[in-house]
Amino acid sequence: MDKYVEDSSLSTGHQINVDTRTFLYQESFESAVNNNYIVFGRMPMYGYDSFFQTYLNEVSNDKSIKNTNQMAQRGSEVFIVNIFTWCGLIGVILFMIFFFKVSHRAISKSNNKYMKALGLYVSCFWITDWIIHNMWGLTMDYIILFIIVGMIYTPRYMKMTDREFEIYFRRILK
Numbered sequence: 001m002d003k004y005v006e007d008s009s010l011s012t013g014h015q016i017n018v019d020t021r022t023f024l025y026q027e028s029f030e031s032a033v034n035n036n037y038i039v040f041g042r043m044p045m046y047g048y049d050s051f052f053q054t055y056l057n058e059v060s061n062d063k064s065i066k067n068t069n070q071m072a073q074r075g076s077e078v079f080i081v082n083i084f085t086w087c088g089l090i091g092v093i094l095f096m097i098f099f100f101k102v103s104h105r106a107i108s109k110s111n112n113k114y115m116k117a118l119g120l121y122v123s124c125f126w127i128t129d130w131i132i133h134n135m136w137g138l139t140m141d142y143i144i145l146f147i148i149v150g151m152i153y154t155p156r157y158m159k160m161t162d163r164e165f166e167i168y169f170r171r172i173l174k
Helices: 002-007 022-035 051-059 079-109 113-128 140-152 155-159 162-173
Strands: none
Touching (some): 022 079, 079 113, 079 140, 079 155, 113 140, 140 155
């Protein structure tokens, strides 16, 4: 890996080991401070001020996306950056509470291991939201997530034993 890092460079001349998503967090936070929307956020329509995206548009060969006047990046590839931009700290805290409550309910109050595993999946989903998971539209990831959330809040699934859960879903699959 060290040899790969030494030999590889990006088009901007930076080494691959410094290519992170840190600039996305930095741009969104700086935009929030500069435009005064840290607490309540900004609408998805506006997004955050992005000089990186403007640079990509300026150097792009595709004339259809070239727009040097556009500074706002409406969506980031990192879910939590989008939530912070759109809903502010209040939105981030509410999402954190939501994921915690769903995970806690499934892990601590379920009678079967399958619902506990789904609770663990929901908590891992929240962790990966800090790294990736863009939410530019309704994706299959989020459809499945909210189906799982619905299952966790259904008392019938929470009360089932492991054997009852297995029989129930085998009947559905037949």
